[in-house]
Amino acid sequence: MAPERSLEQLLPEKTLKTRVPQEHVERLVRPAPSRYRNEIAKYLVHRGPECKRCGKCGEVCAHEVHVHLPGYKYYGEPRHHLCIGPSCENTDRYCVAQCPNGALQVRENPMYSVLGDCRWSSDLILATWKMAETGDVPPAAYDYNYETGNSGGGFDKLRFKFPKEPPVKLDASEIDTTVLLNKRGDGRPKIKIDVPWYGGGMSFGSVSNVTQLSKARAAVAFNTFTCTGEGGYMERMRPYDDHVITQVATGLFGVREETIQRVPIVEFKYAQGAKPGLGGHLLGDKNTIAVSRMREAVLGISLFSPFPFHSVYSIEDHMKHIDWIKHVNRRALISTKVSTPTDVDMVAVGSYSAGTHIVHIDGGYGGTGAAPDIAKKNIAMPIEYAIGKVHQFLAAEGVRDKVTLIASGGIRSAYDVAKAIALGADGVVIGTSEMVALGCVRCSRCESGRGCPRGIATTDPELAAKMEIDWGTQRLINMYSAWRKVLVGILQRLGVPSVAELRGRTDLMMHLDYTNS
Amino acid sequence: MPEKYHIKTKPVPPRRPRIGKHGVVDWREDCARCHNCVKKACVYDRYRQEADYIRSMGEVEALFFDCMGCFSCVQDCTKGLLRLSINPEYERLGNRYWKPDIIKTTWLQAETAKIPVSGAGYRGPFSGHGFDAMWTDMSEIVRPTRDGIHGREYISTSVDIGRKLPFLTQNGNQLPPLVSLPMPLIIDLSSPAHTLPQVDPIVEHAAAATGIIALMDARYRPAKAEHLTNIAFYLSPDSPAVPDELLRKTRLVEIADGPAVAERIQALKRIHPEIVVAIRVELTNAGIGRAIELAGLPDVETIHVVADANGDELNASQPRFLKEMLRQIHTALIEKGGRDEITLMAGGGIALPEHMAKAIICGADLVTINLPLLIALECHLCASCKPGTTCPAKLENIDFSFGVGRMTNLIAAWHDQLIELMGAMGMREARRLRGDVGRAMFFEQLEEETFGKLYGTRTKP
Numbered sequence: 001m002a003p004e005r006s007l008e009q010l011l012p013e014k015t016l017k018t019r020v021p022q023e024h025v026e027r028l029v030r031p032a033p034s035r036y037r038n039e040i041a042k043y044l045v046h047r048g049p050e051c052k053r054c055g056k057c058g059e060v061c062a063h064e065v066h067v068h069l070p071g072y073k074y075y076g077e078p079r080h081h082l083c084i085g086p087s088c089e090n091t092d093r094y095c096v097a098q099c100p101n102g103a104l105q106v107r108e109n110p111m112y113s114v115l116g117d118c119r120w121s122s123d124l125i126l127a128t129w130k131m132a133e134t135g136d137v138p139p140a141a142y143d144y145n146y147e148t149g150n151s152g153g154g155f156d157k158l159r160f161k162f163p164k165e166p167p168v169k170l171d172a173s174e175i176d177t178t179v180l181l182n183k184r185g186d187g188r189p190k191i192k193i194d195v196p197w198y199g200g201g202m203s204f205g206s207v208s209n210v211t212q213l214s215k216a217r218a219a220v221a222f223n224t225f226t227c228t229g230e231g232g233y234m235e236r237m238r239p240y241d242d243h244v245i246t247q248v249a250t251g252l253f254g255v256r257e258e259t260i261q262r263v264p265i266v267e268f269k270y271a272q273g274a275k276p277g278l279g280g281h282l283l284g285d286k287n288t289i290a291v292s293r294m295r296e297a298v299l300g301i302s303l304f305s306p307f308p309f310h311s312v313y314s315i316e317d318h319m320k321h322i323d324w325i326k327h328v329n330r331r332a333l334i335s336t337k338v339s340t341p342t343d344v345d346m347v348a349v350g351s352y353s354a355g356t357h358i359v360h361i362d363g364g365y366g367g368t369g370a371a372p373d374i375a376k377k378n379i380a381m382p383i384e385y386a387i388g389k390v391h392q393f394l395a396a397e398g399v400r401d402k403v404t405l406i407a408s409g410g411i412r413s414a415y416d417v418a419k420a421i422a423l424g425a426d427g428v429v430i431g432t433s434e435m436v437a438l439g440c441v442r443c444s445r446c447e448s449g450r451g452c453p454r455g456i457a458t459t460d461p462e463l464a465a466k467m468e469i470d471w472g473t474q475r476l477i478n479m480y481s482a483w484r485k486v487l488v489g490i491l492q493r494l495g496v497p498s499v500a501e502l503r504g505r506t507d508l509m510m511h512l513d514y515t516n517s
Numbered sequence: 518m519p520e521k522y523h524i525k526t527k528p529v530p531p532r533r534p535r536i537g538k539h540g541v542v543d544w545r546e547d548c549a550r551c552h553n554c555v556k557k558a559c560v561y562d563r564y565r566q567e568a569d570y571i572r573s574m575g576e577v578e579a580l581f582f583d584c585m586g587c588f589s590c591v592q593d594c595t596k597g598l599l600r601l602s603i604n605p606e607y608e609r610l611g612n613r614y615w616k617p618d619i620i621k622t623t624w625l626q627a628e629t630a631k632i633p634v635s636g637a638g639y640r641g642p643f644s645g646h647g648f649d650a651m652w653t654d655m656s657e658i659v660r661p662t663r664d665g666i667h668g669r670e671y672i673s674t675s676v677d678i679g680r681k682l683p684f685l686t687q688n689g690n691q692l693p694p695l696v697s698l699p700m701p702l703i704i705d706l707s708s709p710a711h712t713l714p715q716v717d718p719i720v721e722h723a724a725a726a727t728g729i730i731a732l733m734d735a736r737y738r739p740a741k742a743e744h745l746t747n748i749a750f751y752l753s754p755d756s757p758a759v760p761d762e763l764l765r766k767t768r769l770v771e772i773a774d775g776p777a778v779a780e781r782i783q784a785l786k787r788i789h790p791e792i793v794v795a796i797r798v799e800l801t802n803a804g805i806g807r808a809i810e811l812a813g814l815p816d817v818e819t820i821h822v823v824a825d826a827n828g829d830e831l832n833a834s835q836p837r838f839l840k841e842m843l844r845q846i847h848t849a850l851i852e853k854g855g856r857d858e859i860t861l862m863a864g865g866g867i868a869l870p871e872h873m874a875k876a877i878i879c880g881a882d883l884v885t886i887n888l889p890l891l892i893a894l895e896c897h898l899c900a901s902c903k904p905g906t907t908c909p910a911k912l913e914n915i916d917f918s919f920g921v922g923r924m925t926n927l928i929a930a931w932h933d934q935l936i937e938l939m940g941a942m943g944m945r946e947a948r949r950l951r952g953d954v955g956r957a958m959f960f961e962q963l964e965e966e967t968f969g970k971l972y973g974t975r976t977k978p
Binding site for chain 2: 034036037038039040077110111113114115117118119120150151152153154156271273274275276277278281283307308339341342364365366367368369370371372373374375376377378379380381382384385388389409410432440441442443444445446447448449450452453454457463506510511513514515516517
């Protein structure tokens with residue numbers, strides 16, 4: 001195996017000249033509370049007119065729900081989202097029981113059931129928000145189910161079989177969560193990421209530059225990657241070049257030789273899980289001046305990328321594509337993002353033989369900024385089926401350890417990460433969970449008009465201003481930290497010392513709908 | 518280049534106030550009049566428009582129904598007074614099969630004629646009943662036979678109804694008549710629970726506008742004689758005879774199944790040799806066997822199998838779904854030989870455009886629908902279309918051009934979505950899609966291949 005070479009040897013001279021100083025981002029957890037005034041809560045605390053302002057509730061509450069600001073006569077609105085609900089009854093710090101005047105009531109928030117859907121349950125959204133706020137696993141008292149959603153299949157029916165006592169006692173610091181992205185041994189850099197996930201491709205156009213930069217900065221902090229998506233490479237992204245993947249998708253929007261040369265990984269997007277067999281969609285409303293300029297397209301028209309690459313109609317054509325990128329950027333690793341047709345295993349092996357380093361399979365239930373509803377639901381298989389299929393086929397072909405298998409399309413939590421890896425992936429790509437960390441409620445309104453009403457997936461300057469880069473970065477760093485903690489916890493309980501050793505360990509899991517015998 | 522099939526559409530806004538999924542519940546008692554919700558929180562300007570809504574009384578509900586459910590106002594309200602809830606009226610739409618989201622998306626397509634596009638990933642369950650337990654396939658980089666989004670103009674959705682010859686001979690065959698349809702869709706008779714005579718002329722015009730065929734009761738007389746090519750009369754044993762001169766102008770006719778179908782077909786052919794005769798077979802327990810049996814008769818050209826409105830087997834305690842029944846019929850016909858010689862139309866439970874593609878993959882040549890077109894007219898599927906009851910969609914005084922526009926829009930949207938799916942599958946012809954289960958993945962099979970191998974026997978049906 002050829003030794004790693006320094007950047008000076010690897011980078012073409014002109015790239016070195018245009019290279020900008022790389023920015024460092026601390027991997028520090030700091031509180032990043034919601035940017036909204038009223039956080040959505042699972043329980044509501046109601047203070048009746050019986051309240052005599054005795055202050056007892058403030059004294060007993062262990063979660064700082066009741067606030068009485070100095071200088072104010074009355075108690076403020078209870079901080080509902082901090083309340084752990086009626087289960088507090090079992091403790092001696094239940095305000096409802098302790099209130100001498102019987103002024104307090106706690107009940108489930110009727111709005112709680114409005115939030116979320118089958119895949120992203122309200123618990124999952126609130127737990128992700130909590131993680132993004134605190135950087136830690138939500139306290140058990142809140143009883144959030146952040147392990148599964150309510151989709152009734154796939155990851156939501158798989159469970160780890162945790163032994164009562166782990167077979168090997170492992171300290172959290174001993175657990176290795178890194179993933180090697182170049183397994184080919186072809187002399188290109190052996191890039192390792194610190195966590196077994198990186199950020200999915202979201203173009204400028206589908207999301208705001210604040211969102212893109214927040215993602216990039218979090219990727220720097222965790223020594224992992226983020227992806228440009230199909231909309232070109234923002235100049236403001238350049239201080240994070242070493243943690244960016246340039247995506248080359250079928251529309252080739254904003255792809256230039258220069259943007260390919262900047263980065264350590266280049267990704268071919270052949271298809272996307274949410275709209276497999278169709279090209280990227282950016283509806284006209286979101287094609288603003290800035291977007292059209294970056295994409296070198298006409299302002300205000302809908303930009304539909306073709307499907308497929310019309311220059312690629314065979315694995316040999318694919319190889320030609322890869323050779324082209326490898327030639328333009330001598331240090332780049334190649335990732336091939338495909339969706340999950342019935343013969344995804346053949347595609348993966350074909351792609352490996354064409355010279356790719358990373359096979360990225362994106363399952364049918366993946367996220368998107370805009371996709372036809374009919375495509376989201378009906379085309380291509382969910383990722384849970386595809387991972388094992390590809391993993392086993394690569395192994396049978398004897399190339400499993402020569403290629404990195406990355407799965408995406410419905411990875412919502414650290415548990416999903418662990419399950420995907422146990423099914424056979426080396427790592428995962430996440431997208432929607434990052435958006436949720438930034439405050440997404442999954443209202444599905446990213447595609448048209450001014451875009452995301454929450455200011456995440458929008459290019460409207462006024463809406464994008466709802467979020468600041470520092471806050472966004474911190475939310476993502478916090479979520480990443482919490483996920484890593486959960487993941488390390490899973491590995492500890494299973495007695496598996498590293499993510500690499502978890503790969504393909506289907507024996508550590510069970511499926512609730514099967515006999516498991 | 519030959520002329521392409523194209524349906525002319527234009528937006529047809531609803532007559533009734535929209536029924537949205539979300540509604541804002543708003544307790545004004547303690548409002549601080551800060552106008553956060555008006556000026557900042559709601560990017561859709563719903564609060565700003567509120568005054569206008571109130572001014573034009575009767576439209577007040579629109580404020581609630583246009584809510585997109587983004588929670589911004591709820592979370593930004595200075596005093597935390599606003600709440601979001603699911604509209605109970607929305608939840609009451611439809612029934613257990615025709616779920617509220619099906620009704621809502623059908624309304625949207627009937628209004629805009631567009632393919633519904635939204636952001637964020639799929640929100641629904643992992644898999645489900647009937648057609649939800651299968652996925653269509655897509656073409657990927659290693660497969661050469663496909664045509665992408667730019668190749669759509671080359672995708673043909675046309676199908677032929679009638680008997681096809683197994684082979685041609687040199688000494689000049691008498692070719693049996695064929696009816697060519699531009700898309701694999703026929704409008705079925707209205708369901709008994711939703712019989713509305715005033716809708717029939719609308720259906721007739723919508724069929725003519727889209728170039729497809731509508732099945733009509735034998736008593737029906739079209740408003741325009743030239744529409745007879747877009748009408749197929751259904752002749753049940755007790756229906757009156759259709760005058761021969763009318764029958765001669767139609768291309769397709771459907772008869773009820775019965776003991777003397779062969780004679781019936783011959784009699785119809787004597788009146789109009791170029792007519793294609795379809796036999797309607799109800800999918801009861803005996804229906805599947807009967808459909809297979811009919812396919813073996815030399816005079817039979819086309820079989821129309823019909824399940825109930827929810828796609829279920831009729832009169833069965835544990836009904837099978839249309840998908841399974843179709844696959845059984847299709848496979849049996851292949852085994853017997855001669856599947857290519859007859860045409861199989863399937864109806865019942867086709868609620869969404871993907872059902873059209875999926876039913877074809879399962880073995881139908883084309884599908885028939887009725888309820889989606891009724892829903893296009895803003896029907897709630899409350900199934901109380903009787904004189905004396907109040908129709909929530911006010912279908913008793915439906916505007917003619919509104920009805921035709923909405924139905925045409927819906928059919929156009931379905932056609933576009935079929936092309937979308939076929940484009941993704943890499944299929945250029947709807948005819949070739951028939952029975953091509955290789956272009957689909959089935960839940961049971963994927964489960965077995967993935968989890969069955971690892972975790973034993975599946976315990977859940």
